[in-house]
Amino acid sequence: MKLWKSWVIARKDFSTFRTKRYVIYSLVVVPLLISIGLPILIWLGIGNAPIPPSQLPAIISGLNDVFNAFSFFFVILAGFLPISIGAYSIVGEKLEKTLEPLLATPTTDGEILLGKVIAAFLPSVIATYAGAVIFMVLMDAVTSTKLGYVYFPNWTVAVILLITVPLISILSTEFNVIISARVSDVRAAQQFGALIVLPLAAIYVATEIAFVSLTPANLLLISAIILALDAILFYVSRATFRREEILTKWK
Amino acid sequence: MNNLTKTFGDVTAVEGLTLRVDEGEVFGFLGPNGAGKTTTVRVLACLISKTSGEARIGNYEIGNDADALKIRKIIGLVPDNVGLYEDLSAYRNLDFYGRLYECTVAQREDRIEHFLKMLGLWNVKDRAVRTFSKGMKQKLAIVRALIHEPQVLFLDEPTANLDPEFQKTVRDFILELKREKRTIFLNTHNLDEAQRVCDRIGILNTKLVAEGTPEQLMESLEGRKTEVQLQQVTPAVTGTVERLGLRYVVADDNRLVIDVRDPEKENPGIMESIVAAGGHIQFITEKHATLEEVYLKLVRDEQ
Numbered sequence: 001m002k003l004w005k006s007w008v009i010a011r012k013d014f015s016t017f018r019t020k021r022y023v024i025y026s027l028v029v030v031p032l033l034i035s036i037g038l039p040i041l042i043w044l045g046i047g048n049a050p051i052p053p054s055q056l057p058a059i060i061s062g063l064n065d066v067f068n069a070f071s072f073f074f075v076i077l078a079g080f081l082p083i084s085i086g087a088y089s090i091v092g093e094k095l096e097k098t099l100e101p102l103l104a105t106p107t108t109d110g111e112i113l114l115g116k117v118i119a120a121f122l123p124s125v126i127a128t129y130a131g132a133v134i135f136m137v138l139m140d141a142v143t144s145t146k147l148g149y150v151y152f153p154n155w156t157v158a159v160i161l162l163i164t165v166p167l168i169s170i171l172s173t174e175f176n177v178i179i180s181a182r183v184s185d186v187r188a189a190q191q192f193g194a195l196i197v198l199p200l201a202a203i204y205v206a207t208e209i210a211f212v213s214l215t216p217a218n219l220l221l222i223s224a225i226i227l228a229l230d231a232i233l234f235y236v237s238r239a240t241f242r243r244e245e246i247l248t249k250w251k
Numbered sequence: 252m253n254n255l256t257k258t259f260g261d262v263t264a265v266e267g268l269t270l271r272v273d274e275g276e277v278f279g280f281l282g283p284n285g286a287g288k289t290t291t292v293r294v295l296a297c298l299i300s301k302t303s304g305e306a307r308i309g310n311y312e313i314g315n316d317a318d319a320l321k322i323r324k325i326i327g328l329v330p331d332n333v334g335l336y337e338d339l340s341a342y343r344n345l346d347f348y349g350r351l352y353e354c355t356v357a358q359r360e361d362r363i364e365h366f367l368k369m370l371g372l373w374n375v376k377d378r379a380v381r382t383f384s385k386g387m388k389q390k391l392a393i394v395r396a397l398i399h400e401p402q403v404l405f406l407d408e409p410t411a412n413l414d415p416e417f418q419k420t421v422r423d424f425i426l427e428l429k430r431e432k433r434t435i436f437l438n439t440h441n442l443d444e445a446q447r448v449c450d451r452i453g454i455l456n457t458k459l460v461a462e463g464t465p466e467q468l469m470e471s472l473e474g475r476k477t478e479v480q481l482q483q484v485t486p487a488v489t490g491t492v493e494r495l496g497l498r499y500v501v502a503d504d505n506r507l508v509i510d511v512r513d514p515e516k517e518n519p520g521i522m523e524s525i526v527a528a529g530g531h532i533q534f535i536t537e538k539h540a541t542l543e544e545v546y547l548k549l550v551r552d553e554q
Binding site for chain 2: 005008009012015016019020096097098099100101102103104105106107108243244247248
């Protein structure tokens with residue numbers, strides 16, 4: 001497998017995505033909404049009334065749980081962002097009739113799929129990281145101003161951003177590329193692809209009702225499961241990428 | 252190709268295709284929609300698998316996974332849909348494919364410039380392809396297929412939906428490639444194009460119905476005929492033709508259509524006899540079936 005060919009395909013996709021407005025919107029608007037919206041919520045929640053020093057530890061402890069849960073939003077975001085790109089990756093090529101000449105080049109299925117995965121993964125992870133940095137800076141600004149302490153960075157968010165986010169982004173990308181190769185409409189691909197977010201939303205709800213605690217250890221366990229799923233999905237994507245079916249059965 | 256067959260479930264797209272296309276030859280495939288032309292090209296381009304039979308390109312075997320990448324390296328494909336990245340520039344489209352075909356930077360730069368200049372697209376190389384006309388896109392798709400200097404070129408309906416001027420440009424370009432001794436496999440509905448460009452033609456209707464040079468195919472329908480226009484066809488003229496042992500038809504009062512096997516040898520003697528019999532010759536033309544007549548007859552017979 002020639003990795004540079006995958007990079008060539010990914011770079012071409014980056015250039016194409018730059019012209020797709022809905023891809024840009026999803027990469028910019030959604031992370032910004034989360035990274036700016038959540039700190040505003042906390043700012044408004046704390047209010048301007050002075051906090052008695054005796055209540056401060058309880059408030060900080062409660063907020064820390066909320067911040068951990070909010071940090072998990074970036075895992076959901078990393079699962080969500082590749083949907084628009086991943087869904088476009090194969091279906092878009094097919095709709096624009098560009099897949100046949102691409103498949104006619106001396107490029108293997110693995111090289112093409114890896115290129116598609118990179119094309120969806122990199123922008124999604126970069127957008128997630130940018131959103132997370134804005135989120136942490138604003139949150140720290142709120143807590144230092146209102147409560148006199150800073151919460152970020154910490155080990156939980158470090159595990160989330162450095163391990164869980166890239167792994168879930170790869171999983172979502174692979175899932176969406178697989179879906180994309182099975183359906184013939186970008187919107188259908190996006191709808192099916194969005195299913196990847198459901199288990200993540202379930203984990204978020206579980207943290208909110210204190211069923212799961214987002215400790216670094218638990219996050220590492222979740223990440224290990226995602227890593228195993230990444231490997232399985234890459235194998236599945238290669239096994240189910242059938243050039244003939246894509247070329248002859250899609251209308 | 253030897254007995255090449257491709258089925259999709261119960262539907263046979265190509266049946267028992269046996270054919271040889273030599274290096275440097277332009278071979279045209281004619282056939283109605285659904286005749287299996289595109290399927291054949293896709294099998295040969297290793298895009299879809301064959302069901303049975305054998306096919307080779309050079310020393311490489313179609314259907315052998317180890318050979319598939321090598322085959323794709325030596326062939327160029329212009330599919331029936333041009334399939335260009337509309338949001339990218341012409342140059343970026345070609346450069347992308349040049350990289351996938353493993354061309355060096357210098358090769359990519361040289362070839363892109365050479366072909367785009369050759370087809371009059373150099374001045375618009377930085378424009379997004381979506382701003383191009385159909386003809387410009389078609390030319391660009393041909394350049395894309397040539398970017399790695401393939402030995403074999405598959406052109407699937409390269410002039411479909413183009414206006415006559417662009418058709419001529421593309422046809423002239425194919426003739427230029429022919430002069431460069433490239434092996435070209437041309438799928439077309441355009442009989443005139445096939446006749447002008449192809450060394451040999453195959454008429455496909457799932458099976459190979461007929462195959463030969465355009466001249467051979469045209470002769471195959473009616474044989475060769477010489478049409479003589481006289482001031483008047485007299486009994487003396489028809490009598491002399493009969494005495495030569497030739498079959499003839501009096502088309503009207505002043506035209507005689509004579510069956511000939513070898514007109515280059517037979518015609519001078521025939522003309523001398525007619526003149527000797529008092530016939531006053533105005534015109535002599537070779538009359539033969541058109542490729543369109545041959546095509547329609549063969550396809551209808553097959554159906």
